Amino acid sequence: MARRSRLQVRPPSMVDVAKQAGVSHQTVSRVLNxxxxxxxxxxxxxxxxMRELGYRRNSQARxxxxxxxxxIGVISQGDTxxxxxxxxxxxxxxxxxxxxATALTVVRDASADTVEKTLDFFLSHGIDGIVVITPVPALAEAAKQLSKKTxxxxxxxxxWPADNMDVAGIDQELGARRATAHLIEAGHRSVAHIAGPMDWFDARGRVVGWRQALAVAELSAPPMVEAGGWTAESGYRAAQQIMSWGQLPDAVFAANDFLALGLIRALExxxxxxxxxxxxxxxxxxxxAGYFSPPLTTVRQPFEDAGRAALELLLDESHGLTQVPNFIAPELVERGSVRPAQR
Amino acid sequence: MARRSRLQVRPPSMVDVAKQAGVSHQTVSRVLNxxxxxxxxxxxxxxxxMRELGYRRNSQARxxxxxxxxxIGVISQGDTxxxxxxxxxxxxxxxxxxxxATALTVVRDASADTVEKTLDFFLSHGIDGIVVITPVPALAEAAKQLSKKTxxxxxxxxxWPADNMDVAGIDQELGARRATAHLIEAGHRSVAHIAGPMDWFDARGRVVGWRQALAVAELSAPPMVEAGGWTAESGYRAAQQIMSWGQLPDAVFAANDFLALGLIRALExxxxxxxxxxxxxxxxxxxxAGYFSPPLTTVRQPFEDAGRAALELLLDESHGLTQVPNFIAPELVERGSVRPAQR
DNA sequence: GACTTGAGTACGAATATAACC
DNA sequence: AGGTTATATTCGTACTCAAGT
Known part of the structure; x- marks a missing residue:
């Protein structure tokens, strides 16, 4: 980094501050700590x-x-x-x-080799801990291995937490129950579901929640439709499948907003x-979602809360104490794509 | 980080390796360097x-x-x-x-205060340099201030590079010229343009390139249509505007793929x-884009090359030597949305 | 004896200098 | 002397122990 040279004036240290203030470096340290x-x-x-000299703690020495x-290292597989x-x-x-500070690494695959390399990379950079974001099982398995070293x-x-692993996330089942229950409350008896790719934990959780809500209301579940992806196009195709049924459902709970978009397009x-x-x-x-036509009633995922929960698990005393995963509750956002209950 | 305690076995140092190998730590250092x-x-x-003990360089000491x-710190404004x-x-x-390793920070705004805080954060974490990704002028101005300290x-x-600033990116004008020229070569005389939000550098560059290509072919430019955003919906609305013209253009160069998607939808x-x-x-x-109907002819941006160029600027000797920005050439990807030339 | 401050050393790697064969 | 290896010091902060009021 050649330009560095231009900047290569040694930043002030505690000793410099101490000298200038006529105290010992230890006193300066105490002022900080x-x-x-x-x-x-x-x-x-x-x-x-300190202010005069523009003193800044040297985090390397610290x-x-x-x-x-x-x-904190963050490993994620899904990129976009x-x-x-x-x-x-x-x-x-x-x-x-x-x-x-978070060091981000986006891995293309979850092979043992890739994960091993990433871990090595993180460890050699001295990270304090790792957050692994994984919607699919492969990376989760690899993550279990990591936990032996950091x-x-x-x-x-x-x-589910196992082997002392800490898990945080958003409660997909609850979100799906809320979505489905909302449709049932609106008076719908036949509620279909377009599921996301079933190798995603999220897709599976939403299916479970959908079935639970139907069971609670003692309604039978129409056949599940699995979309090939999370895109509007997948939703459009899944809709074709639903429309080929003899009897159309009253309502459809789509596993995400884009699937819903494709579905709406196909229906219209x-x-x-x-x-x-x-x-x-x-x-x-x-x-x-608020600008779809009609504006879409959907389930909002509290990512910020979940992110914070993950960090607290990583940093806090609570570590290892929780036997239940920190799954945050998502909320239903009512807009215009559900017919109000008629009575 | 409570669990740390479980792992709190001091990792082996050079001295440990030296002792075990019966040499001095200096020799161990030499083996590495x-x-x-x-x-x-x-x-x-x-x-x-080293292998036996699982020795790993301590990057903090180093x-x-x-x-x-x-x-390396990365500051980005656009999130999604x-x-x-x-x-x-x-x-x-x-x-x-x-x-x-890269430490990522996504800022919500480009106010002096936010940028100052981010810089402070990065500096206190001892970053070696910063890459600022900015599609709009505000952050770019702030970035100029940063360069005094790192x-x-x-x-x-x-x-354009100024005040010893290093700039890298993708040549938007060239990409737009290629897109427009491709349409002209296909025999189109009237080529309209749906521009992105004009506070983005990218949007402006694409407008300039579009005009340049038309000028080279001695064709006059239809009025430019500025879309309110980068979304399909914006493209759809921009299309309405174009279709309200007395005379329809032969072809349209849309400033991105989603705008093109909305346009196509409106046309159909x-x-x-x-x-x-x-x-x-x-x-x-x-x-x-390859799955639109028709599959979309578009301009591919070589993000990987540009990212690498940015890093080289930051790390390499070439620093400060380039008087011209490192703008990488994008490539036309021909698919099915342009009518082949008829003669 | 409280309260405040200072001296000295450890953390682990890099390196200038010195010593060895 | 030339090829290797060793000794001693440095980077900036944190912390123990001791000393001063």
């Missing part, structure tokens, strides 16, 4: 000199002594998918609030109006 | 002990001495927009290839077929 043990007089003097770098991307940002923000929290929605092409003829609920609450 | 100066015999012995942490998101991943990957590279598409609703009646070219080459 235990201010109450320093007389207000000296403290003010030292603090003033890390060397304390054995903690303040660096909505959930993982939002979760990554949420974790970054939560970490920054607590003064931690604290690890898994962010997912379908894994057949002259079916949403919500007049058929009600639809999505999942995620993507930015555009 | 200048192997050729150590006799093959001792070297092998030391290396074996950073303390060398004044380099191997950490296609370009910035892809660029972030590209930079992360390029950095990792070179052994650097090496900075700006990743963008509309800023009017009974206009793409490409039979009107040709369309997009920009970005998003994952789904």
């Amino acid at each position: 235990a201010p109450e043990t320093v007389s207000p007089d000296t403290r003010r003097r030292v603090e003033r000199v 890390a060397l002594k304390t054995r903690s770098t303040g660096l 998918d909505f959930g993982p991307a939002r979760m990554t940002l949420a974790i970054e923000e939560a970490a920054r609030e607590r003064g931690y 604290p690890v929290v898994i962010v997912t929605s379908g894994l 092409e057949r002259g079916l109006r949403v919500p007049a003829d058929i009600s639809v609920v999505g999942f995620d609450d993507v930015d555009a | 200048a192997p050729e100066t150590v006799s093959p015999d001792t070297r092998r012995r030391v290396e074996r002990v 950073a303390l001495k060398t004044r380099s942490t191997g950490l 927009d296609f370009g910035p998101a892809r660029m972030t991943l590209a930079i992360e990957e390029a950095a990792r290839e070179r052994g650097y 090496p900075v590279v700006i990743v963008t598409s509309g800023l 609703e009017r009974g206009l077929r793409v490409p039979a009646d009107i040709s369309v070219v997009g920009f970005d080459d998003v994952d789904a």
